[in-house]
Amino acid sequence: MNLLWVLLRQRLRRDRVQLVLWIVGTGALALMATTAVTTTFGDLAEREGILRLTLVAPAILMFRGTPNGAEEGQFVFFLIFALMALLAGLMSTFLAVRHTRGDEEAGRAELVAATPASRMLPTTATVIHGVLANAVLGLAVGVAFVASGLETRGSFVAGAAIAACGVTFLSIGLVFAQLFRTSRAANAAGVAAVIAAYFVRGIGDAAGEPSDDGLHRTPLWISWLSPIGWGQRTGAFAENDLAPLVVAVISAVVFVALVYVFQSSRDSGASVLPGFRGRDHAGPILSSSFGLAWTLNTGAVVSWAIGAAVMGALATSLTPLVDQIGSDVPEVAVRLQQMAGPDATLEQALTTTFFSVIGILASACALQLIMRARQEEVHGTAETVLSTPVPRQRWLGEYGAIALLGVLVVLAVAMLGAFAGAQSADDPAGMSQDAAQAAIAQLPAVLVYLGVGMLLFVLVPRVMIGVAWAALTLGAFFGVFGELLGLPDWVRDLSPFAHSPLPIGDDIDWTGGVWMIAIGLVAISVAIVAMRRREVVTGG
Structure with missing residues (x-):
């Protein structure tokens, strides 16, 4: 336990600047978005008109979210959740790769593995570090929503949805760090996964079934393929349903278990997927x-x-x-x-x-x-x-x-x-x-x-x-x-x-x-x- 605390403290110290920027920036985004919506779209009729626009141009939902009512909290969740989940995903995949594949490339992982910490404990420390970072991120989002005057339960449901999305992408980033030989490839795969999840969610929203009043939309089944879609289905400030986040937790547990299987069966510095062999002779470029x-x-x-x-x-x-x-x-x-x-x-x-x-x-x-x-x-x-x-x-x-x-x-x-x-x-x-x-x-x-x-x-x-x-x-x-x-x-x-x-x-x-x-x-x-x-x- 003492070694685990040492490794965890090292990760917290190493990431103190990056994580503060990600967390404070995302929390500030939540606060400013809510304040701006309250100031600019304070009239219920204006918010209803904008939501009904999605009946005319559903492509807008590719970049927003699922309409779930025109009350202030519901409208803010519609406008800003997908973007905040995108930021949580990027923060988490970068963190996962930095402390796993990145450390292996730099030679740090091999030095730590030569100590009593062995090869598994650093991975455990990274998992705990990432989960804590996302928990603080979700708390920051919830506090920002409450501070801006939104309903408390819906605020923290939204924060929990952000944290759950981040933890899922953390586990995906850890898997990519096992699969690819370089941190560059693992990071690229992580970014691609986050962006793909964003647009898969958007396709599901845009192709969903709108309600008769135009203020709600039931996403197409394809949104279940996206961690961001799982977070949206909580319906924060409306249903406040935490059940969809169980899918995120189960997925994260499965991915992390897969990481331990890979970690125990490969050599340090190696990868599950073999690297592509380059050309024998470089081209003129x-x-x-x-x-x-x-x-x-x-x-x-x-x-x-x-x-x-x-x-x-x-x-x-x-x-x-x-x-x-x-x-x-x-x-x-x-x-x-x-x-x-x-x-x-x-x-x-x-x-x-x-x-x-x-x-x-x-x-x-x-x-x-x-x-x-x-x-x-x-x-x-x-x-x-x-x-x-x-x-x-x-x-x-x-x-x-x-x-x-x-x-x-x-x-x-x-x-x-x-x-x-x-x-x-x-x-x-x-x-x-x-x-x-x-x-x-x-x-x-x-x-x-x-x-x-x-x-x-x-x-x-x-x-x-x-x-x-x-x-x-x-x-x-x-x-x-x-x-x-x-x-x-x-x-x-x-x-x-x-x-x-x-x-x-x-x-x-x-x-x-x-x-x-x-x-x-x-x-x-x-x-x-x-x-x-x-x-x-x-x-x-």
Whole structure:
């Protein structure tokens, strides 16, 4: 028991910054979302109108949740639960891989296994650590909801649902850490599983059966395949049914038991799945450090580009529904035009709103590609590259250039998707032009996040991943959804997305965009110059 406490304390100390950022950020998201809904949608009729919009455009449910009533708590749960569960899933899979496969790659696991702790006790400590982290996360969400004035039981049912989702993804992350030979592959599989669960839940919600009053929806059976779907079925602030969380607990127990079976039957550093054998001879693209970095990041760019293509197609293909939305749910039409500007048509407002989300995807792509440089550093492979005639500044600059190239690919693919979707509009040429302008308008904010990511990599490498994701999450929430949720101006102004040029009308104000481009370029330049004196930091 004493050894278990030592290992658990080591994990708590090692993760003290990352976990605080994840937990406080998610709790703050719950608090601000509730406050904004209370302020902006305080009228029951407004909330009912927005929920009935899902009858007209069920695709909205892909990014929200299951409507389960129009009371304040029910409406908040509909708006924000899926996003918070997504954050809990990412936090948990990263934690699971970091303390298992990550430690094996770094050689720490073998050193610990040589002590009386053996090989099994560290895994037990990681399981307990992850469960405690998710329990605190669920408690933070529940307290945030209660502090904002929502009903106590529903608040803590929502918190329990978040914690249960996180624990399930923790167990899935632990399984991936056993299956794959590298932490990079295990993390990629974990992120893919979380995103897949988010969209499987969304498909089940969108294809579900709506009630006659349009305020409730019974998800399709496919949502039972998603841990996020299990959490939604608690019906927090309505049914408050904890029974679906039993599925999450049972699944987590089964996955953890599978982890112990794998752990007892494989060698340290080995994996259940054999690694793919590489080519005997490298291709010409790997003859340079730039080509190596691009090869390592190709998969990530393709993944973000696919998501952007889908969003781009939705941005313009949904415009035939705009007239119906404007007549059936005028409150939503008003909110969309507030977000896009008074001179925007409803079609332009919808396109601009979707491309704001594409801007978030592009920023996430930029940050992930810079984080890859950090992963290469942690795994020791960066040292091998830097031992050749490749200066530190050039190495980081190449990752920055690849991140910018990846962003351009994501935005270009989104435009192509929008052009395809615009063919069903009344004015395909005009809609395509609006989409192109909206895509270009995302570049300034993306440059800011690219610069911030590179600065974090140089100045605080050990916490850069958690801090960068937290900054993007809060920036997206404040800037893209702040107007819709009625957040104060000073809060929205904290986000780069709030200052993106609005490509509406003949006069497009690029003042904020120019400033952000300047800030991003300065941050990138400072990071590259400062990299000259920065030592390689291999610790995770």
